[in-house]
Amino acid sequence: MLAKNMQVVYKMPDALTDVVTHYCPGCTHGVIHRLIGEVIDELGIREKTIGVAPVGCSVFAYNYFDTDFAEAAHGRAPAMATGLKRVHPDRVVFTYHGDGDLAAIGTAEIIHAAARGENITVFFVNNAVYGMTGGQMAPTTLPGMTTTSSPRGRDVELQGFPLHMAEMLAQMPGASYIVRRSVHDPGHINQTRKAIKAALKVQLNQAGFSLVEILSNCPTNWGMSAMESMNFLKEQMVPFYPLGDYRIADAVKSLIVK
Amino acid sequence: MTRELWKGNEAIAESALRAGLEAYFGYPITPQTELLEYLARKMPEMKRVFIQAESEVAAINMVYGAAAGGARVMSSSSSPGVSLMQEGLSYIAASEVPVVLVDIMRGGPGLGNIAPTQADYFQLTKGGGHGDYHPIVLAPATVQEAADLTYEAFDLAEKYRCIVIVAADGNIGQMMEPAELPAPRQIDKRDRGWELTGAVGRERRIITSLYMQPEDLEQVNVRLQGKQKQIEQNEVRYQEYLLDDAEYAVIAFGTAARVALTAVKWARAKGIRVGLFRPISLFPFPYARVAELSKKVRALLVVEMNAGQMLEDVRLAARDALPISFFGKMGGTVPFPDDVLPEIEKMVG
Structure with missing residues (x-):
């Protein structure tokens, strides 16, 4: 019980379970989970939300969201979410996945979910590396960036160029809301929170496919301290993957609060 | 009911609709394609879900999602397409959601050809994907039997929460024969306690095939094997x-x-x-x-x-x-x- 003149200003979101996560110290997955949890609470949709997360660091996400949840095969969350949403059109279906999943093995599934204008919301966490398997080169690994499978740095002549998923998906007429945000400081965390809310509102208004790409860190596999990784995120990742609104369909403009 | 002349693929499709098929996800491949085309014509007007997926890989994962949502769901394909579906089938088997799949078998290995064979016997009956599981596999010899087994496949899939595959060689899919199709039926939409529908006034539910502790995964496998023994006892035909x-x-x-x-x-x-x-x-x-x-x-x-x-x-x-x-x-x-x-x-x- 709170004393009379006290009020709750900060608490664990109802949409999150009160457990210790498997995420590494300094990783921003926890921040992003919290933002999604807060927004689900704010919109009052916990009971009608179904989450889908595939393989990668997101693989245990079902332990952390207090909603119905499905664990999908690697890359296949958009397809699995499509099946769920089509048989439960009145439910809110979101996916949560990393860059190895969404931008490599699941490229076809994400592009076609967007092309169909599937009424689902995608949270795409881009930290430029395969985290769960221990730091291999991802499709989003920056040129020159060292990983365990690009030990001499990513050589674009040999290993190809990084994919800019938000820009690519913004070309899809079926996509209604495609933005990129970052969580490297409180201001940007707030921007990300607003985008998460907008994306879910797009779905609640049956307005089509929404995706928030969230630039994130990986101190463990980048071989950095938490603070160093935040600086890398700000100084290297953000310039390479510019933040911004890549597609906001006319029909959803009124749903967005700046 | 009347006896009518049916093409095998279309009889299977119509029989699935009459069995209460709510959602279908598939990809064109000969000699199965008429099945998909038939459902493409019928399902939208019946307000049921039909999606032509971008691949068999996506199709089976859409099936996985819809099945996790508790819908009566199926896909159909032919041999090379079924090879692509094996990843999803392994997840479906592990997660114990009911799914019906029709395989109109064609020539292989590789791209093979579009002529009828029975060369998917190994990939269908011996598991197919990774891990220890067997789908129920039913092999019709006539268009009539293909329709009947498809109708019943949904009940079996739901009874055991497993995969049921109707394995017909390309002949059965392509030929026309007189058949009397089963009557349309209403399906029972009671909550069965496992499907994902949104945690309204109840504890959340999770559909997963991931068990990090070997002892936990062992228990899951023991349960799956127990179910398989039941199937071996009850479902021999x-x-x-x-x-x-x-x-x-x-x-x-x-x-x-x-x-x-x-x-x-x-x-x-x-x-x-x-x-x-x-x-x-x-x-x-x-x-x-x-x-x-x-x-x-x-x-x-x-x-x-x-x-x-x-x-x-x-x-x-x-x-x-x-x-x-x-x-x-x-x-x-x-x-x-x-x-x-x-x-x-x-x-x-």
């Missing part, structure tokens, strides 16, 4: 022809069994006491009945449209206690009764 006084037996399924039956009748006319045993459930395979049969007759002839896949199960059941010969046609060539009769005569010696 086969049909016997002219076996009562038989001294010899031919064993064949699907189209090969129809061809073999003609040859068996010709052999009978020549005074050879031979009968036909036709497995309908390829998994669970009728091991016990084949074992009994192998004690009763002098020799067995297995006829398949492949290089001898079911043959391995027959040998396992009969323990090689009697002579077992094999006649197979590969690459989409279909045996004729004229091919099988000399094989029966050879068996008799």
Whole structure:
């Protein structure tokens, strides 16, 4: 019980379970989970939300969201979410996945979910590396960036160029809301929170496919301290993957609060 | 109900609709495509879910999602497409959601061709994807039986929360025959306690196939194996022809069994006491009945449209206690009764 003149200003979101996560110290997955949890609470949709997360660091996400949840095969969350949403059109279906999943093995599934204008919301966490398997080169690994499978740095002549998923998906007429945000400081965390809310509102208004790409860190596999990784995120990742609104369909403009 | 002329693929599709199919996800591939096309025409007007996916990989994962959501759902494909689906099928088997899949088998390996074969026997009955599981596999020999088994497949899938595959060779999918399709039915939409529908006034539910602790995954496997034992006890299906006084037996399924039956009748006319045993459930395979049969007759002839896949199960059941010969046609060539009769005569010696 709170004393009379006290009020709750900060608490664990109802949409999150009160457990210790498997995420590494300094990783921003926890921040992003919290933002999604807060927004689900704010919109009052916990009971009608179904989450889908595939393989990668997101693989245990079902332990952390207090909603119905499905664990999908690697890359296949958009397809699995499509099946769920089509048989439960009145439910809110979101996916949560990393860059190895969404931008490599699941490229076809994400592009076609967007092309169909599937009424689902995608949270795409881009930290430029395969985290769960221990730091291999991802499709989003920056040129020159060292990983365990690009030990001499990513050589674009040999290993190809990084994919800019938000820009690519913004070309899809079926996509209604495609933005990129970052969580490297409180201001940007707030921007990300607003985008998460907008994306879910797009779905609640049956307005089509929404995706928030969230630039994130990986101190463990980048071989950095938490603070160093935040600086890398700000100084290297953000310039390479510019933040911004890549597609906001006319029909959803009124749903967005700046 | 009336007897009508149906193409196999369309009879299967209509039968699935009448069984209460709520959602279908598929990808075009010959010789299965009419099935997808039929549902593409019918399902939107019935306000049911139809999606042509970007690949078989996506299709089976859409099926996985819809099944996790508690819907009556299916996909259909043909051999190379089913190869692509094996990843999803393994997840579906592990997660114990009910799914029906139709495989209209064509020539392989590789791209093979679009002609009818039975060469998916291994990939369908022996698991297919990674890990320990077997789908229920039902093999029709007529358009009528394809319709009936498809209708029933949904009940079996839901009873055991497992995958049921209707395995028909390309002949069954492509040919037209008179058939009387089952009556349309309403499906029971009660909550079964596992499907994802949103945690309204209840604890959240999770559909997963991930168990990091070996002891936990062991328990999951023990449960899956227990279910499989039940299926092996309850769901064996086969049909016997002219076996009562038989001294010899031919064993064949699907189209090969129809061809073999003609040859068996010709052999009978020549005074050879031979009968036909036709497995309908390829998994669970009728091991016990084949074992009994192998004690009763002098020799067995297995006829398949492949290089001898079911043959391995027959040998396992009969323990090689009697002579077992094999006649197979590969690459989409279909045996004729004229091919099988000399094989029966050879068996008799």
